[in-house]
Amino acid sequence: MLNYLIRRFVVIVIMAFIISFASFVLLYSAPGGPLEQLASLQSTTRRPDPDEVERIMKRYDLDLDIGVRFLRWLIGHPRGAIMINGQEIAQNFQVGCLKPGKAQLVYPDGRVEEINCAKPVYLRDLDGRPVSNGVIALDFGRSQQLARERPVSQLINTRLGPTLLLMGVSTFLAIAIAIPIGVYSAVRQYSRFDYFFTTLAFFGSGMPTLFTGVMGILIFALIFKDLGLPYLPAGLATSNRDVVIPLFGQIESGSVADRIWHLILPVGVLTFFSLAGWTRFIRSSMLEVLRQDYVRTARAKGLIERVVIMKHALRNALIPFVTLLAGVLPTLFGGAIITESVFSWPGIGKLFINSLTASDYPVAIAYLLISTFLTLVGFLVSDVLYTIVDPRIRMS
Amino acid sequence: MSSVAPAAAKGARVAGKANAGSDRSDLMLDVQGLKTYFYTEDGVVKAVDGVDLKVKRGETVGIVGESGCGKSVTSLSIMRLVGAPGKIVEGRIIFDGTNLLELPEKEMTQIRGNRISMVFQQPTTCLNPVFKIGDQIAEVLNIHQSLGKEAGWKRAIELLRMVGIPEPQKRVHAYPHEISGGQAQRVMIAMALACAPELLIADEPTTALDVTIQAQILDLMRDLRDKTGTSIMLITHDLGVIAEMCERVVVMYAGQVVEEADVYTLFARPLHPYTQGLIGSIPVLGKVREHLDVIPGTVPNLLNPPPGCRFEPRCQACQGAARERCKVETPPLREVEPNHWVRCWMYEK
Numbered sequence: 066m067l068n069y070l071i072r073r074f075v076v077i078v079i080m081a082f083i084i085s086f087a088s089f090v091l092l093y094s095a096p097g098g099p100l101e102q103l104a105s106l107q108s109t110t111r112r113p114d115p116d117e118v119e120r121i122m123k124r125y126d127l128d129l130d131i132g133v134r135f136l137r138w139l140i141g142h143p144r145g146a147i148m149i150n151g152q153e154i155a156q157n158f159q160v161g162c163l164k165p166g167k168a169q170l171v172y173p174d175g176r177v178e179e180i181n182c183a184k185p186v187y188l189r190d191l192d193g194r195p196v197s198n199g200v201i202a203l204d205f206g207r208s209q210q211l212a213r214e215r216p217v218s219q220l221i222n223t224r225l226g227p228t229l230l231l232m233g234v235s236t237f238l239a240i241a242i243a244i245p246i247g248v249y250s251a252v253r254q255y256s257r258f259d260y261f262f263t264t265l266a267f268f269g270s271g272m273p274t275l276f277t278g279v280m281g282i283l284i285f286a287l288i289f290k291d292l293g294l295p296y297l298p299a300g301l302a303t304s305n306r307d308v309v310i311p312l313f314g315q316i317e318s319g320s321v322a323d324r325i326w327h328l329i330l331p332v333g334v335l336t337f338f339s340l341a342g343w344t345r346f347i348r349s350s351m352l353e354v355l356r357q358d359y360v361r362t363a364r365a366k367g368l369i370e371r372v373v374i375m376k377h378a379l380r381n382a383l384i385p386f387v388t389l390l391a392g393v394l395p396t397l398f399g400g401a402i403i404t405e406s407v408f409s410w411p412g413i414g415k416l417f418i419n420s421l422t423a424s425d426y427p428v429a430i431a432y433l434l435i436s437t438f439l440t441l442v443g444f445l446v447s448d449v450l451y452t453i454v455d456p457r458i459r460m461s
Numbered sequence: 462m463s464s465v466a467p468a469a470a471k472g473a474r475v476a477g478k479a480n481a482g483s484d485r486s487d488l489m490l491d492v493q494g495l496k497t498y499f500y501t502e503d504g505v506v507k508a509v510d511g512v513d514l515k516v517k518r519g520e521t522v523g524i525v526g527e528s529g530c531g532k533s534v535t536s537l538s539i540m541r542l543v544g545a546p547g548k549i550v551e552g553r554i555i556f557d558g559t560n561l562l563e564l565p566e567k568e569m570t571q572i573r574g575n576r577i578s579m580v581f582q583q584p585t586t587c588l589n590p591v592f593k594i595g596d597q598i599a600e601v602l603n604i605h606q607s608l609g610k611e612a613g614w615k616r617a618i619e620l621l622r623m624v625g626i627p628e629p630q631k632r633v634h635a636y637p638h639e640i641s642g643g644q645a646q647r648v649m650i651a652m653a654l655a656c657a658p659e660l661l662i663a664d665e666p667t668t669a670l671d672v673t674i675q676a677q678i679l680d681l682m683r684d685l686r687d688k689t690g691t692s693i694m695l696i697t698h699d700l701g702v703i704a705e706m707c708e709r710v711v712v713m714y715a716g717q718v719v720e721e722a723d724v725y726t727l728f729a730r731p732l733h734p735y736t737q738g739l740i741g742s743i744p745v746l747g748k749v750r751e752h753l754d755v756i757p758g759t760v761p762n763l764l765n766p767p768p769g770c771r772f773e774p775r776c777q778a779c780q781g782a783a784r785e786r787c788k789v790e791t792p793p794l795r796e797v798e799p800n801h802w803v804r805c806w807m808y809e810k
Contacts, residue, residue, distance in 0.1 A: 358586040364542050365581075366601050366652070367574035369567070380591050456636040457590055 141199035145192035228412035247347025270341035391447030495552035523707035578653035584645035
């Protein structure tokens with residue numbers, strides 16, 4: 066068991082390394098970034114100032130080769146000239162290029178070498194440059210655009226609470242509602258109940274949260290307010306000041322009631338959307354189990370139908386359900402990008418989409434890395450859970 | 462068996478009804494005109510179409526027939542476990558003087574597993590994979606005898622020992638996937654006999670097992686029957702099993718009973734052409750043959766059965782004018798000799 070877990074954990078670390086490298090390279094190869102922003106800002110008034118460009122490149126390591134950049138992000142090294150016994154080693158090791166172009170190097174012994182870089186960067190040029198401690202030490206660096214120079218971990222910390230609340234509540238509700246509906250739909254297959262919820266489920270999964278969210282705001286926030294009915298807020302996680310809701314009373318800003326009041330609409334939208342998938346899954350899993358011989362045995366024993374369904378069938382139907390739970394872990398952290406954006410929910414999903422549009426690479430990459438890690442851990446958790454819920458599966 | 466007393470008490474509970482006619486008291490089960498149809502999208506499948514069946518106390522009755530002849534549906538109908546789209550449309554199932562088809566579902570659950578038990582064909586898939594076998598046996602005792610977990614497990618160990626499972630106190634903790642098919646069938650039998658039922662329905666209990674295990678399971682069932690006096694309804698397509706176990710045999714064909722007799726008469730002098738064909742198709746040990754004898758043709762489609770005798774399209778018994786009647790008119794089940802019933806026009810007197 067311990068052996069198995071250690072082995073799996075090693076694999077997770079390797080996978081996380083490979084995936085983070087890939088996403089690091091991809092993200093930096095994508096168009097955009099601080100330099101292009103600078104260029105677009107300045108093109109209307111004046112040409113980009115070459116000194117300003119160089120300053121930004123140095124500040125954000127954009128002059129360094131991608132591998133070196135990755136290393137500095139990962140472990141916080143190299144940080145400058147490497148000295149051994151007062152002697153600098155590898156002093157001619159080029160780690161980047163500040164200005165593309167051609168240059169001639171003339172060595173003291175008269176040798177001449179041509180290189181494809183107008184301003185090469187050497188290890189010693191990294192002396193004194195700000196650098197993080199590396200993600201290995203859980204330092205994700207500092208934000209470049211959204212909140213300049215604030216640590217990324219701080220940004221994530223402030224957003225984590227609202228996201229966990231939103232995703233936790235909506236996921237819990239979706240599962241809690243989906244299990245009874247799915248079970249009942251399977252037991253009464255092709256009944257009116259089944260048809261109704263099957264249709265509703267397809268409707269729910271077919272409607273993007275962008276649409277249901279905006280419609281929700283339109284109906285429950287705007288129209289209800291105009292009609293003088295108890296309305297819901299159009300966005301945010303708390304009110305800025307106390308509000309009086311018709312037929313309900315006053316809600317104090319920042320109180321528990323205020324938080325719940327703000328949760329209702331986004332949670333409703335998310336639950337409605339994910340309910341469909343869960344219900345369909347439970348229903349089909351249950352239908353599969355109900356055909357099994359041991360369900361007939363349970364009936365032949367003289368068990369009442371409720372026990373046959375809730376004990377003998379459901380217990381088996383929930384085994385594949387465990388795999389799905391693994392997928393929940395990263396979304397609990399990652400939030401719902403669209404829903405959070407629609408409702409201006411101060412969560413991690415919104416932070417991520419903002420970081421992408423602003424080319425705030427350290428923030429975006431921290432999000433990707435944490436999601437990756439949680440996905441991998443989720444798989445491990447589901448595998449371990451499998452061995453607990455299904456006696457036929459043993460770890461090896 | 463230590464729990465014969467509750468079984469006797471159960472008998473007493475319905476004694477008023479059972480003793481209404483003194484000659485019926487020795488009749489455990491009396492199925493009359495049972496019709497179970499399946500309402501499929503293609504039409505109505507008459508899986509069981511007017512079956513009569515009697516099982517006396519302590520008697521072992523064999524039901525034999527090809528796959529799809531309605532044997533299993535008959536047994537599931539007796540348990541009232543026919544699932545949608547199947548439905549019992551007609552008939553009476555008198556068990557110990559009570560018509561099971563008129564009982565509310567709640568009372569029926571008190572009979573299932575308690576007074577009538579069932580053993581199925583695929584023992585390994587009939588046990589719930591996520592519960593220990595001890596739990597599964599104790600569950601029956603819990604619902605019918607209100608035995609607690611500890612007492613139930615103790616009794617489960619006793620039952621496992623009774624059905625010949627080695628090291629029962631260890632095996633009781635096993636999960637179904639950890640035991641062999643033969644052992645799983647022993648567990649099923651232990652579960653079925655846990656409450657000392659008056660009737661045991663065994664639906665092809667040995668079909669899925671190896672030949673040597675088959676013999677062991679049959680021995681076990683015979684032993685337990687002799688000890689407990691349980692009536693057994695044994696469903697099989699294996700005439701060898703019938704010859705070994707049963708006192709009386711019912712031959713079914715396409716949802717109907719075609720012949721019924723005691724086992725010696727049936728093997729010595731089968732009257733229905735179908736039964737003759739069945740017995741004729743048993744390979745004889747030591748006799749070398751180029752081809753095995755078979756009954757030509759296949760079981761008729763029960764969606765659209767032949768209008769007359771259901772066996773007529775495959776029958777080779779008679780030709781000519783006599784055959785015309787078979788094509789249009791269904792023969793009734795008739796007692797042609799004492800206790801020998803046949804559904805065939807040839808024996809009309």
